[in-house]
Each structure stands twice: as C-alpha cells, then as structure tokens.
Amino acid sequence: MFISFVTIKGGKNVEKRETMWEAYLRRGFSRRTFLKGCVALTSLMGLSTDMLDKVVEAAETKPLPVVIWMHGHECTGCDESFIRSASPLASDLVLTNIALEYDHLLSAACGEPFEQHLEETVKKYYGQYILAVEGAVSTTNNGTYCMSGGKPFVDNLQHVAKGAAAIIAYGSCAAYGGIQAAKPNPTGSAGISHYVGTKQVINVPGCPPIPEVMTGVVMHVALFGKLPTLDSDGRPRQFYGNRIHDTCYRRPFFDAGMFADHFDDAGAKAGWCLYKLGCRGPETYNSCGNLRWWQGMSYPIQSGAPCIGCANANFWDSGACFSERLPKYGPLPDVDIIGAGLAAASVVGVAAHGALSVVQRHERDKAEAKENEGKEQVAGK
Amino acid sequence: MKAVQRKMFYLFSPFLRIFHWIMVDAIIVMFVTGILIAKPPEINALEPAQSMLLVNIIRQIHFLAAFGFCASFVFRVYGFIINKGDRLFPRFWEGHFYSETVDVALHYMFLRKAHKSYLRNPLARMSYFGLYVLVLIEVLTGFAMYNMSEPNAIGGLMFGWVNTVLGGEMMTHIVHHFTAWAIVLFASGHLYMVTRAEFMEGESEVSSMFSGSKILAHDPLDAKELE
Structure with missing residues (x-):
C-alpha cells in the first residue's frame, strides 16, 4: 500500500513543509549527525544496511510527515513508553523527524484553540497525515464513557480517520480493546x-509497546510513505514475527527442563525458565526477547517476572491466571487432577457395569437353557 | 452342550488394522509426553544444576509421534478405498442406524436383555466418530501451536487461523490439553466395551482388530453390506 506525501509548493496551501534534513540544518546539526541518525533509523526499522541510501534519500527529500496523535479509552501508558525511546530519542523524533501537530499528552496548548488546531490540521493536510491512536473506543451508550473535547472519542476518531493516509494503533487498547475490554466490558471497549472504515490499521500491540518499536513503526511510514510488511493480524512483521519464547535468552533452560517451580526457589534465583509460573512467552509475539526495554537493559522475563502476554489479543481473559499454565475453576483443581479423577471414576464405572453385565448374561443363559429344555421335552414326546 | 455354528466375516483390511495400532501407540506416547510438556516435574534444584528431563527431547518425541500418526491416516484412507469392510464414518443418512443405536444403548443400560447382532456395532461407530472429532481438534490445535514458530511460513498460514478462532494462542494450548483428557476417557470406555463384547457377547471385537475377521454365532443384520 503506497501513500503519497505530496509536497505542496504552490497553489492554495502555500506552506512548504520541512524535510528531515532541513529540520536538522535548522537545529544546527552537522551532516555527520544526520547520517548517524539515518543509520540508527535504518537498523531500528529492521532494515538491512543496504537500504541506507534510500533512507537518506527519503530523509533529504520527503517533507516531514504530519502526525496527529489521538488518545482514547486508555491510561496514556503508551505515550509514557514512547517518550522513553532512546534510539532515536523521542525528543529527536518529535522535533526533527515528524511534524507532530496534535497530541494530548505532549502539547503545551489546551482547550478550544487546541481543538481548533486539530480541525485546521485535518483540513489542511486531508489525505496526507498519519493518524496515531492510543486507546480503545468506548461504544456503550454512544461512547459517552470516553469523551474528548466535549464529544465522544469514537466520533472524533471517525472524523479524523477519514482523512488519514495511514493509521497506527498504538497499544493493546487501540489494537484489541485493552484491559477495560475484559469481561464483562461495561463500557463496550473495542479496538479501533x-x-x-475500510482502512488498514497498523496494529502495534503491547501494554505498552516497546518504545523503539513505536518510533520504528511511525518512522517507517514517515520515510517510505508506505506501510511496513504486516502479518495477518495487521502487526508489523519485523517486530511481531516471532514468539518471545523462541527468542528468549532463557529458552535453553526450557529445553533442558530447568524450571523455577516457585517465585522464591533456587530455580527462580538462578534465572531458570519461568514456564511453570505461567509465562506467556510461548504464546506471545513481540520483540521483548531481541530488542528488550530501556536500551536493551532488560525485559519482564529477564527481571524474573513471567510474561503476561500483554501484546496478545484478549490477554486479559486468556483463560488461566497469569501465574498458572492451566485454568482453575473456583474451588476445583486444574484439569489434570479432574481428568485423572474422571479416568479413575470411569474405571470404577466400567467395573460396576461389567459386574452387572455378568449377572445379566447369567440370567439370560438360564432363561435360554430353560427354553431349550422345554423344547427338547416337547420334541422327546 | 449343543455345538454352536459360527460364521466368519472378513471386515477389516490390514491397512485399517495398521492404522489402528499406530494410533494406539501414538496416542499413548503423545499423552505421556504431552503431560510432561505441560507440567514438567519438579527437579528440586541441586548443585551442579542439571535435569534428567530434557524437555526438548520430549517435545521432539511428541512431534514425531504426531507426524507419524497423521501420516498413518493414509493407510486408513487406502483401506477405505480398496475394502468394503473399512468404513470412515457411520451411515448417518440411513434411518435404521438410529433405531439400531437405540437398541444397543438400551441393552448397555440393562433395559434390554440383549441387542441384535451387528457386524458394526452402531453405538461403537458413533463413539468412533466422536473420537475422530476429538482427534481433529488435537491435530488442528497441535499444528496451530507447532507452526506458529514461523507464522508467515506455509504451516503458519494453514493453521494460524485456529488461534484466532479460539481467541488466542493460550486458548489453543488449553483446548489441546483438555481434549487430550477427553481422549483418555474415550479410551477407557472403548477398552472396556470391546473387551466386554469379545468375552461376554462373543462379538470378536478385540480379535478382529488383529485378524481382520469377525466370527459370529448369529447372522448379523448388516451382513449384506459386505457383499
């Protein structure tokens, strides 16, 4: 899917938009800094270094993409994650790599002028801007459980999405509804x-997503003007192409059968596999295992906490407690104990049935013998 | 004692029998290894830290048994094609199937002294259909988990939808595990019923799975179907 970011040089909208290179120049950065930035971006987007030329070319010629960042039914944790992106620095991204026109959390402006600016931006760059959405839509009672600027968020979203060139759903809320969509979902929370409409949404799930993944995705769209390669769930393949389990540095402990059985045992202390403590790594697709968090410092499993699968759809209702592999039902034990119990009961059951069958057969034989006897006597006479 | 006249009916091709016994072995192997994978036993860490339980090898055995089982289904289908005695499914579309099923069920509930004689016990056939459904669930969920280590490869594209349908890959794990227990319950019932039929009713349910033939004292109702 190609999206054209047209540089408008004349006509009605006379505004010339900066390119990334021009933004660097304006801030007094050297060419060397610019190229270093491009190298960082290339690797961050999961591209091979062969693509560096194209990245530099795009950064020199393409005008900075206009980004509208909307917040819905959520906790703004994704934004908190985003501003901690280290490579590129979120501040660099916001100030020199994109033209961020609207963001509830990062904007100094507020109130009516701010909302008016959104309207102007939508009109001016209709069909060209990137829409980044954080947070689910609330749908119950016409969406009144999530209001923004006096209007239901769902209405705002539909309005802004119409003119968007690309839509990015940041976080599990925007992608799948988020934890507020957990049963019974009183606000009717849903993914965007x-x-x-019919537009393809780039899902960047996670609660929150990894900062570098967030910046990587928006830069990919910004620089190349097209969506990154997506999987069947709309997630960028370069970040969500593998299970955490398959990229986890603790995987050798799993293969060797070395598990932490409790949170306080020797295995947990030694850093063994957390599978038995309910780790969702085997079911979760994310880059935690290879990119990790905070400049590669750590990620939940490395910190001794089993993965809860926060990048999965419905991870909040995934069937089992986060620290268990199998679900339990109230006071009942898990299915292995129930199954073994049922198997034992079935053995008792068939034994009883067998005993009754013997009795039944015995009586049948007796009745048959009597009948035959009767017949023989008749024949004898 | 009066001499009983018995007749032999050739029913099961060797291909069906091979498939049956591969299935038995594979299910036993897969159940044991599956439980070990889902719940690896505690190793109570000692120094030097090591485990006798190599989950990787257990998983490979599980996968090997799974592939072997799926491949052996070829035997079953081939037998179905070349031999009239092999049947894949009960004949749901024939009305008498239902009355016969009720006949057998009433007997097993001790509400009837005996059931009529059949080459293919309709109630058993029904339960095998149930087993096929369970096995199908296991195969689909199993491959859905197995192939998703490379979601964009052909296997991921063929089976990835199962995870979506079930509402997440964790659900797939849980469904796979629960269904395994359902198969165990089927097996305990099956084992009892065939033993009972063999030794109490003279229906040669066990021996026919070795020899392929049923030796019956009565003329079965469905004997014509073999012709």
Missing part, C-alpha cells in the same frame, strides 16, 4: 479497526 472497526471504527475507521
């Missing part, structure tokens, strides 16, 4: 994809 059904509320933006």
Whole structure:
C-alpha cells in the first residue's frame, strides 16, 4: 500500500513543509549527525544496511510527515513508553523527524484553540497525515464513557480517520480493546479497526509497546510513505514475527527442563525458565526477547517476572491466571487432577457395569437353557 | 452342550488394522509426553544444576509421534478405498442406524436383555466418530501451536487461523490439553466395551482388530453390506 506525501509548493496551501534534513540544518546539526541518525533509523526499522541510501534519500527529500496523535479509552501508558525511546530519542523524533501537530499528552496548548488546531490540521493536510491512536473506543451508550473535547472519542476518531493516509494503533487498547475490554466490558471497549472504515490499521500491540518499536513503526511510514510488511493480524512483521519464547535468552533452560517451580526457589534465583509460573512467552509475539526495554537493559522475563502476554489479543481473559499454565475453576483443581479423577471414576464405572453385565448374561443363559429344555421335552414326546 | 455354528466375516483390511495400532501407540506416547510438556516435574534444584528431563527431547518425541500418526491416516484412507469392510464414518443418512443405536444403548443400560447382532456395532461407530472429532481438534490445535514458530511460513498460514478462532494462542494450548483428557476417557470406555463384547457377547471385537475377521454365532443384520 503506497501513500503519497505530496509536497505542496504552490497553489492554495502555500506552506512548504520541512524535510528531515532541513529540520536538522535548522537545529544546527552537522551532516555527520544526520547520517548517524539515518543509520540508527535504518537498523531500528529492521532494515538491512543496504537500504541506507534510500533512507537518506527519503530523509533529504520527503517533507516531514504530519502526525496527529489521538488518545482514547486508555491510561496514556503508551505515550509514557514512547517518550522513553532512546534510539532515536523521542525528543529527536518529535522535533526533527515528524511534524507532530496534535497530541494530548505532549502539547503545551489546551482547550478550544487546541481543538481548533486539530480541525485546521485535518483540513489542511486531508489525505496526507498519519493518524496515531492510543486507546480503545468506548461504544456503550454512544461512547459517552470516553469523551474528548466535549464529544465522544469514537466520533472524533471517525472524523479524523477519514482523512488519514495511514493509521497506527498504538497499544493493546487501540489494537484489541485493552484491559477495560475484559469481561464483562461495561463500557463496550473495542479496538479501533472497526471504527475507521475500510482502512488498514497498523496494529502495534503491547501494554505498552516497546518504545523503539513505536518510533520504528511511525518512522517507517514517515520515510517510505508506505506501510511496513504486516502479518495477518495487521502487526508489523519485523517486530511481531516471532514468539518471545523462541527468542528468549532463557529458552535453553526450557529445553533442558530447568524450571523455577516457585517465585522464591533456587530455580527462580538462578534465572531458570519461568514456564511453570505461567509465562506467556510461548504464546506471545513481540520483540521483548531481541530488542528488550530501556536500551536493551532488560525485559519482564529477564527481571524474573513471567510474561503476561500483554501484546496478545484478549490477554486479559486468556483463560488461566497469569501465574498458572492451566485454568482453575473456583474451588476445583486444574484439569489434570479432574481428568485423572474422571479416568479413575470411569474405571470404577466400567467395573460396576461389567459386574452387572455378568449377572445379566447369567440370567439370560438360564432363561435360554430353560427354553431349550422345554423344547427338547416337547420334541422327546 | 449343543455345538454352536459360527460364521466368519472378513471386515477389516490390514491397512485399517495398521492404522489402528499406530494410533494406539501414538496416542499413548503423545499423552505421556504431552503431560510432561505441560507440567514438567519438579527437579528440586541441586548443585551442579542439571535435569534428567530434557524437555526438548520430549517435545521432539511428541512431534514425531504426531507426524507419524497423521501420516498413518493414509493407510486408513487406502483401506477405505480398496475394502468394503473399512468404513470412515457411520451411515448417518440411513434411518435404521438410529433405531439400531437405540437398541444397543438400551441393552448397555440393562433395559434390554440383549441387542441384535451387528457386524458394526452402531453405538461403537458413533463413539468412533466422536473420537475422530476429538482427534481433529488435537491435530488442528497441535499444528496451530507447532507452526506458529514461523507464522508467515506455509504451516503458519494453514493453521494460524485456529488461534484466532479460539481467541488466542493460550486458548489453543488449553483446548489441546483438555481434549487430550477427553481422549483418555474415550479410551477407557472403548477398552472396556470391546473387551466386554469379545468375552461376554462373543462379538470378536478385540480379535478382529488383529485378524481382520469377525466370527459370529448369529447372522448379523448388516451382513449384506459386505457383499
């Protein structure tokens, strides 16, 4: 899917938009710094270094993409994650790599002028801007459980999404509804994809997503003007192509059968596999295992906490407690104990059935013998 | 004692029998290894830290048994094609199937003294259909988990939808595990019923799975179907 970011040089909208290179120049950065930035971006987007030329070319010629960042039914944790991106620095991204026109959390402006600016931006760059959405839509009672600027968020979203060139759903809320969509879901929370028309949404799930993944995805769209390669769930393949389990540095402990059985045992202390403590690594697709968090410092499993699968759809209702592999039902034990119990009961059951069958057969034989006897006597006479 | 006249009916091709016994072995292997994978036993860490339980090898055995089992289904289908005695599914579309099933069920509930004689016990056939459904669930969920280590490869594209349908890959794990227990319950019932039929009713349910033939004292109702 190609999206054209047209540089408007004349006509009605006379505004010339900066390129990334021009933004660097304006801030007094050297060419060397610019190229270093491009190298960082290339590797961050999961591209091979062969692509560096194209990245530099795009950064020199393409005008900075206009980004509108909307917040819905959520906790702004994704933004908190985003501003901790280290390579590129979130500040660099916001100030020199994109033209961020609207963001509830990062904007100094507020109130009516701010909302008016959104309207102007939508009009001016209709069909060109990137829409980044954080947070689910609330749908119950016409969406009144999530209001922004006096209007239901779902209405705002539909309005802005119409003119978007690309839509990015940041976080598990925007992608799948988020933890507020957990049963019974009183606010009717849902992912945004059904509320933006037929446009393809780039899902960047995670609660929150990894900062560098967030910046990587928006830069990919910004520089190349097209969506990154997506999987069947709309997630960028370069970040969500593998299970955490398959990239986890603790995987050798799993293969060797070395598990932490409790949170306080020797295995947990030694850093063995957390599978038995309910780790969702085997079911979760994310880059935690290879990119890790905070400049590669750590990620939940490395810190001794089993993965809860926060990048999965419905991870909040995944069937089992986060620290268990198998679900339990109230006071009942897990299915292995129930199954073994049922198997034992079935053995008792068939034994009883067998005993009754013997009795039944015995009586049948007796009745048959009597009948035959009767017949023989008749024949004898 | 009166001499009983018995007749032999050739029913099961060697291909069906091979498939049956591969299935038995594979299910036993897969159940044991599956439980070990889902719940690896505690190793109570000692120094030097090591485990006798190599989950990787256990998983490979599980996968090997799974592939062997799926491949052996070829035997079953081939037998079905060349031999009239092999049947894949009960004949749901024939009305008498239902009345016969009720006949057998009433007997097993001790509400009837005996059931009529059949080459293919309709109630058993029904339970095998149930087993096929369970096995199908195991195969689909199993491959859905197995192939998703490379979601964009052909296997991931063929089976990835199962995870979506079930509402997440964790659910796939849980469904796979629960269904395994259902198969165990089927097996305990099956084992009892065939033993009972063999030794109490003279229906040669066990021996026919070795020899392929049933030796019956009565003329079975469905004997014509073999012709």
